[in-house]
Amino acid sequence: MEIGPLVEELENISKTGAVSSANEASENAPEDSSNLEDLISMHRSETKEMNTPQPGVAPPEIEAPMEVEQVTESGVSHAALESLKEQVADGLIDASVLDEFKEELSAGPSLTAPVTEKAQKIEPQNIKEEVVQSKVEENKPAIVPEKIEEKVKVPVEQPSASKAPSSGSIADSTVRVQVSTLEKIMNIVGELVLNRNQVIQTASQLNDPEMNRLSNQLNTITSELQSEVMITRMQPIGNILTKFERLVRDLSKQNDKRIKLDLSGQDTDLDRTLIEAIKDPLVHIIRNCCDHGIENIEERKNTDKPEVGTISVKAYNESGQVTIEVSDDGRGLNKERIVSKALEKNVITPGQLETMDDQSIYSLVLAPGFSTAEKVTNISGRGVGMDVVKSNIEKIGGSVALTSVPGVGSCFKLRIPLTLAIIPALIVRSKGEFFAIPQLNLVELVRLEGEDRGKLIENIQSREFLRLRGSLTPLFRINSSLELEEVNKKSKAVNSLLPDCESANNLTNRLGSIEDSENIVILSADDHVYALVVDEILDTQEIVVKPLSSVLKDIVMFGGATIMGDGRVALILDASGFLRKSLNLTNSSLENTFNIASSKASVETPKDTLEFLLFSLRDKQKYAIPLALVTRLEEFPISSIERTGNQHIVRYLDKPLPLIDVEKTLTLSNCDTLADYLGSRPEETKIHCIVTSYRNKNFALVVEKILDIFSEEAKVEADAVDRSGIEGTIFINEKIVNVLDLISIVKLQKIGAFRDGVEGNEETNFQKSVLLVDDSSFYRRVEAEALKELGIEVTTAVDGSDALNKLSENQSFDVIITDIEMPVLDGWGLVEQLKEVQALKEIPIIALTTKYSIADRERSETLGIEYHLEKFNKSEVKDVLKIIFNNKGK
Amino acid sequence: MENEKDHLSLQFCGFKIGGDEFGIPVELVQEVIKPLPVTTVPLSQNTIRGLINLRGQIVTCISLRNLFGLEEDLSANHMNIIVRGDEGLFAFVVDEVTDIVELDKNNLELTPETLKQSLKSYVDYIYKKEDGLQILLNTKKIIKAKANAKEITQLSEKQS
Structure with missing residues (x-):
C-alpha cells in the first residue's frame, strides 16, 4: 500500500472539512481544526505502524483469512459511507469527497484497504465537527472509528503475527503513559546517575576488587x-x-502566493521538552519565509522562477545534535535594508560595518530589537523580531545560523541538543x-x-587577550570574573565547622602550586570564541x-547546578551568559575585538593547507616540519x-631511540x-624531542x-636553500620559517641502515614524462621539483578524477x-579505473603514502601497483x- | 481581619535568631537538618549562603541572620530548616530550633509599625506567649527577597 499519495489526499479532505467547519461552526473553529490536524497526524502515524509489514511478504497460507477480512473491511467501508452520507446531508462535508469515496469503494476489492483507511481518517474529523455542532451526537460517531480501527488493525496485523507469533499484538506493544510519570522516571534516573557517580x-x-566489580x-x-x-522522552519532530503544512497553506492563500512545503526527516527524534521549545521559533521562521522570503507570483514569473515557491524543512541528526x-x-x-536599519537602530556602528562580510550582515537580523518589515502585517513583523x-x-542550548543569497533564497539552520537533562x-x-562547563561550548x-x-x-x-594561533582571543580569568577569592573565603568560613571540609582543603594543598602555568579553556558561545583561565582542569563527566x-537566576553566568561524584554541588557555567556578563562589565571595544576576531575566523580556510609543527633551534630561527x-x-x-659510539640514544618504548x-x-x-647540553646542564633538565618515524624506525629530533x-x-620556496636538510622556506605571520627535509636529515646521520646513503653523483637525465597526482600542493610542488x-617532464593532477581527465x-x-x-577519487580508486582501460593498463604506477603500512602495501599489490613507497x-x-625506465629501455 | 486569622496555620515551628524567637508555619517545613557542605554561588547577594545537596536535590540556602541585617555568626553549629517553596526547597539557616508552638488566635498581634525595617517586610504577626514574643514570618516573602534585600541591609546598616 502506498501511503504517500493517500496521505496527501486525506490532507485535502481534512482541509476542505476544516474550512467548511471554520466557515459555519463557530469562532473556535480554527483552534478545533488545528486539534483536528493533531488527530489526523496521530492517526497517520498509527496507520504507518500498521502498514509496516510489506504486502508481498505475507505467507501464502494466510491468504484465506485475509480475504475474509477484506470482506469485513468493505462492509465497514460501506458503513463509513453511510455515515459520510449523513454528514453530507448535514452539510458538513463537501459532496465531492463523498463522490470520491464512492468511486474508490466501487473500484474493486483491491482498493478496499486504502479506502477503509480513508474512512478511518475521515471519521475522527467528523467527530470533531459533530462535537462542534452538538454535544448530543457525541456518542454515535465516537464508536464508529473505534470499530473501524479495530477491524483495520486485524487484517494488516495478521501477516506480522504469523511471521513472528511470539512478538504479541500491537495492542500489547504500546502503552499510553502520562508524561508526568515519564518526567518522574527521568528525575529518578537522574538521581540514580548521581548516586552511581558517588558509588x-x-x-x-x-x-x-569485589566492590569495583x-x-x-x-x-x-x-x-x-x-x-x-x-x-x-524522545518524540519524532514530525509531530x-x-x-506547518497547514500554516503554509493558509499563509499562501492570504498572501496570494503559491508556496509548497517540503518536509524531510520527520522521524528525527528529539526530547519532548525541546520539541515544545522549538515550535514557536519554527513557526516564526516559517511565517517569515512565507511573508518576506517567497515573492508573489508576478515577481517570481519575472525572475524566471517556478510560480510555486518552496519552503523546505529538513531535520537530521548531526554529531550528537x-x-x-x-x-x-x-x-x-x-542587505541594504538590513544595513540601513541596523545603523538606524544603533545595532552596529559604521565602523563595525566595515569589517563585516555579507553573512554577518545577514546575521544582524537575529540581533535584538531588529525588524526590517516596512509595514506590519498580521503574519510576521509584529514588533517581535x-x-x-x-x-x-x-x-x-541550541544555535541559529543564517545564510542568504540574494535572489536565490535564504536558509536558517537551527542546531539543537538532543536532550537537556x-x-x-x-x-x-x-x-x-x-x-x-558543558562540552557543547568547549573548543x-x-x-x-x-x-x-x-x-x-x-x-x-587591562583587558587580556590570548594569541591563539595568530588570532587574538579575548581572555577572562574565572577567578576575577567571579570574584572567587571572596567566594572561597566565604565558603571556607561557612563550611569551617563541617568535619569533611578539612579533607577538601588538604586536597587543594596536595595538588600543589599551579603558579607556573596557565590552564586555559577555549569556549565558544553566541558565535564568539573566548578564553577562560582556570586554576585546574579536572576531567569530563x-x-x-x-x-x-529564581533568586539565583539573575546571575546569568550559571546555567544550573549539578551534584558531583563526591556529593558536593558544582555550578554549571553558562558560556554565553558568562560572555554577556563579561561584556557588560567591559566596554564595547571588546565587541569590536570580537568582530575582528570573528571576521578573521570566518575567512574560509584555504582548501589546500598543510599543518606544520613549529619549533625553534638555538640559532633563534624558526623551523617547521609537516605535522603528518x-x-x-x-x-x-x-x-x-x-x-653508543658517537650516537646519543634514549630508551623509548623498550627500543633504542x-x-x-x-x-x-x-x-x-x-x-x-647535545654534548653541550649534556655537559652544561643539570641532570634533571629535559630536552624537547620530536619523535618521527622513517622506514618504521623512530628517530628523535x-x-x-x-x-x-x-x-x-x-x-615552500626552495630558492634560498644553501644546504641539504632544509626543504625550503615559508612565510608565517611575515616571518621566515625553515621547513626541514626530514628524510635527508635522517639520511645525513651515519646510523645503521642509512649509513649506505651514498647518493649517486651521475648525471641523470631521463627524457620521460610523468603524471603526478597529489591533493596537497606542497607535496605536489616538492615532488615535481625533485x-x-x-x-622528467611533470604533469600534475589534484586528485584521481582530475588525473583521469x-x-x-x-x-x-x-x-x-x-x-x-x-579527496574525490583516491589513489586506489584511480588505479582500479586505470587498469580497466586498455591503453592505460600498462603504464607503471608508483603509489606514495605518508602512512606506510604493510596492509596498504598489500592492497596496492593486489591492485597491480608495483611500487608502494x-x-x-x-x-x-x-x-x-x-x-x-631502464627496464623499458631494454 | 478575623478571616485572615482563620486561615492562619495553628502550628508553628519555632526557632531563634540573635536572641529573638521566630516561627514559620509547620506545614511548610519539610525537615530540620544539621549543616551540610555549602557551595557558595559567586556574585550572589549576600543573603544567599549557597547551595546544598539534600539527598540529590539542590537546595538554596538562605541566611536569615543576613536577611534581617544581623552580623553573620559562623562560630556556632547552626541548624537548617528545609522549607518548601513554590519552586523547590529552600534551607533557612537559623541559630537554634526550639519547638512546635500551638497557637491561640486571640494572642496574635499585627506587625508593630516601629519594627526594624529590615525585619518588618517579612513579618506577618507577632504572637504573644506567656514568657515572651514570637515573630511569625512569611516564608514566601523571605524566598522572594531578591536584590532589595541587599539595599535593606545596607539601609539598616546606615541606620544603626
Missing part, C-alpha cells in the same frame, strides 16, 4: 537505563513539522570551587607554561542539570641519554649541541623548543605517480624510476 568514586577509593556493573546498568529512559534547516527559494535577505527565535533557541561537561576547579584546552604566559597573553588597557532557584610526519612530542631528562642533533646535522653551529602548530597554504631535477587528453605518460589519500623519500622514488 564509583567511593569504590575507587576503597580499592576492593559491583560498581562497574552498576555503572553499565545505569548507563543503559539512562539511555533507554532518554528514548522514552510539529506536519502542522539535531539540525533543522528551514530554507526558502525566495528573494533572499535585503527574529531575535526572539535566536534567544529561544539559545535558551535550550543529562549532558557531558568538563569539570574545572578554581580557588577550590568546582565548575562544570579546546590550552596550557601555557613558563615564559609563554607572558608572550602569548597580551594586555590592552556526565552531569545532571538541575535548575537554579610527527609521531609524538616527547621530553627526555638528560640523565636518561646514553651513547637515536637522537638526531638537528643543529649539528644542518651545521648551524660548530659545536656538538632534538630541538630547543616546540612552539606551535599552524596550518598554512603551503608555498622529478624535474631528473629531467588529464589522461583522457594525453595518454603518453611513462609513469604515473599517485598519492593514496586523496613512502612520501618524502626522493631517492627511493628516483631509484624506482631508474628501474622502470
Whole structure:
C-alpha cells in the first residue's frame, strides 16, 4: 500500500472539512481544526505502524483469512459511507469527497484497504465537527472509528503475527503513559546517575576488587537505563513539522502566493521538552519565509522562477545534535535594508560595518530589537523580531545560523541538543570551587607554561587577550570574573565547622602550586570564541542539570547546578551568559575585538593547507616540519641519554631511540649541541624531542623548543636553500620559517641502515614524462621539483578524477605517480579505473603514502601497483624510476 | 481581619535568631537538618549562603541572620530548616530550633509599625506567649527577597 499519495489526499479532505467547519461552526473553529490536524497526524502515524509489514511478504497460507477480512473491511467501508452520507446531508462535508469515496469503494476489492483507511481518517474529523455542532451526537460517531480501527488493525496485523507469533499484538506493544510519570522516571534516573557517580568514586577509593566489580556493573546498568529512559522522552519532530503544512497553506492563500512545503526527516527524534521549545521559533521562521522570503507570483514569473515557491524543512541528526534547516527559494535577505536599519537602530556602528562580510550582515537580523518589515502585517513583523527565535533557541542550548543569497533564497539552520537533562561537561576547579562547563561550548584546552604566559597573553588597557594561533582571543580569568577569592573565603568560613571540609582543603594543598602555568579553556558561545583561565582542569563527566532557584537566576553566568561524584554541588557555567556578563562589565571595544576576531575566523580556510609543527633551534630561527610526519612530542631528562659510539640514544618504548642533533646535522653551529647540553646542564633538565618515524624506525629530533602548530597554504620556496636538510622556506605571520627535509636529515646521520646513503653523483637525465597526482600542493610542488631535477617532464593532477581527465587528453605518460589519500577519487580508486582501460593498463604506477603500512602495501599489490613507497623519500622514488625506465629501455 | 486569622496555620515551628524567637508555619517545613557542605554561588547577594545537596536535590540556602541585617555568626553549629517553596526547597539557616508552638488566635498581634525595617517586610504577626514574643514570618516573602534585600541591609546598616 502506498501511503504517500493517500496521505496527501486525506490532507485535502481534512482541509476542505476544516474550512467548511471554520466557515459555519463557530469562532473556535480554527483552534478545533488545528486539534483536528493533531488527530489526523496521530492517526497517520498509527496507520504507518500498521502498514509496516510489506504486502508481498505475507505467507501464502494466510491468504484465506485475509480475504475474509477484506470482506469485513468493505462492509465497514460501506458503513463509513453511510455515515459520510449523513454528514453530507448535514452539510458538513463537501459532496465531492463523498463522490470520491464512492468511486474508490466501487473500484474493486483491491482498493478496499486504502479506502477503509480513508474512512478511518475521515471519521475522527467528523467527530470533531459533530462535537462542534452538538454535544448530543457525541456518542454515535465516537464508536464508529473505534470499530473501524479495530477491524483495520486485524487484517494488516495478521501477516506480522504469523511471521513472528511470539512478538504479541500491537495492542500489547504500546502503552499510553502520562508524561508526568515519564518526567518522574527521568528525575529518578537522574538521581540514580548521581548516586552511581558517588558509588564509583567511593569504590575507587576503597580499592576492593569485589566492590569495583559491583560498581562497574552498576555503572553499565545505569548507563543503559539512562539511555533507554532518554528514548522514552524522545518524540519524532514530525509531530510539529506536519502542522506547518497547514500554516503554509493558509499563509499562501492570504498572501496570494503559491508556496509548497517540503518536509524531510520527520522521524528525527528529539526530547519532548525541546520539541515544545522549538515550535514557536519554527513557526516564526516559517511565517517569515512565507511573508518576506517567497515573492508573489508576478515577481517570481519575472525572475524566471517556478510560480510555486518552496519552503523546505529538513531535520537530521548531526554529531550528537539535531539540525533543522528551514530554507526558502525566495528573494533572499535585503542587505541594504538590513544595513540601513541596523545603523538606524544603533545595532552596529559604521565602523563595525566595515569589517563585516555579507553573512554577518545577514546575521544582524537575529540581533535584538531588529525588524526590517516596512509595514506590519498580521503574519510576521509584529514588533517581535527574529531575535526572539535566536534567544529561544539559545535558551535550550541550541544555535541559529543564517545564510542568504540574494535572489536565490535564504536558509536558517537551527542546531539543537538532543536532550537537556543529562549532558557531558568538563569539570574545572578554581580557588577550590568546582565548575562544570558543558562540552557543547568547549573548543579546546590550552596550557601555557613558563615564559609563554607572558608572550602569548597580551594586555590592552587591562583587558587580556590570548594569541591563539595568530588570532587574538579575548581572555577572562574565572577567578576575577567571579570574584572567587571572596567566594572561597566565604565558603571556607561557612563550611569551617563541617568535619569533611578539612579533607577538601588538604586536597587543594596536595595538588600543589599551579603558579607556573596557565590552564586555559577555549569556549565558544553566541558565535564568539573566548578564553577562560582556570586554576585546574579536572576531567569530563556526565552531569545532571538541575535548575537554579529564581533568586539565583539573575546571575546569568550559571546555567544550573549539578551534584558531583563526591556529593558536593558544582555550578554549571553558562558560556554565553558568562560572555554577556563579561561584556557588560567591559566596554564595547571588546565587541569590536570580537568582530575582528570573528571576521578573521570566518575567512574560509584555504582548501589546500598543510599543518606544520613549529619549533625553534638555538640559532633563534624558526623551523617547521609537516605535522603528518610527527609521531609524538616527547621530553627526555638528560640523565636518561646514553651513547653508543658517537650516537646519543634514549630508551623509548623498550627500543633504542637515536637522537638526531638537528643543529649539528644542518651545521648551524660548530659545536656538538647535545654534548653541550649534556655537559652544561643539570641532570634533571629535559630536552624537547620530536619523535618521527622513517622506514618504521623512530628517530628523535632534538630541538630547543616546540612552539606551535599552524596550518598554512603551503608555498615552500626552495630558492634560498644553501644546504641539504632544509626543504625550503615559508612565510608565517611575515616571518621566515625553515621547513626541514626530514628524510635527508635522517639520511645525513651515519646510523645503521642509512649509513649506505651514498647518493649517486651521475648525471641523470631521463627524457620521460610523468603524471603526478597529489591533493596537497606542497607535496605536489616538492615532488615535481625533485622529478624535474631528473629531467622528467611533470604533469600534475589534484586528485584521481582530475588525473583521469588529464589522461583522457594525453595518454603518453611513462609513469604515473599517485598519492593514496586523496579527496574525490583516491589513489586506489584511480588505479582500479586505470587498469580497466586498455591503453592505460600498462603504464607503471608508483603509489606514495605518508602512512606506510604493510596492509596498504598489500592492497596496492593486489591492485597491480608495483611500487608502494613512502612520501618524502626522493631517492627511493628516483631509484624506482631508474628501474622502470631502464627496464623499458631494454 | 478575623478571616485572615482563620486561615492562619495553628502550628508553628519555632526557632531563634540573635536572641529573638521566630516561627514559620509547620506545614511548610519539610525537615530540620544539621549543616551540610555549602557551595557558595559567586556574585550572589549576600543573603544567599549557597547551595546544598539534600539527598540529590539542590537546595538554596538562605541566611536569615543576613536577611534581617544581623552580623553573620559562623562560630556556632547552626541548624537548617528545609522549607518548601513554590519552586523547590529552600534551607533557612537559623541559630537554634526550639519547638512546635500551638497557637491561640486571640494572642496574635499585627506587625508593630516601629519594627526594624529590615525585619518588618517579612513579618506577618507577632504572637504573644506567656514568657515572651514570637515573630511569625512569611516564608514566601523571605524566598522572594531578591536584590532589595541587599539595599535593606545596607539601609539598616546606615541606620544603626
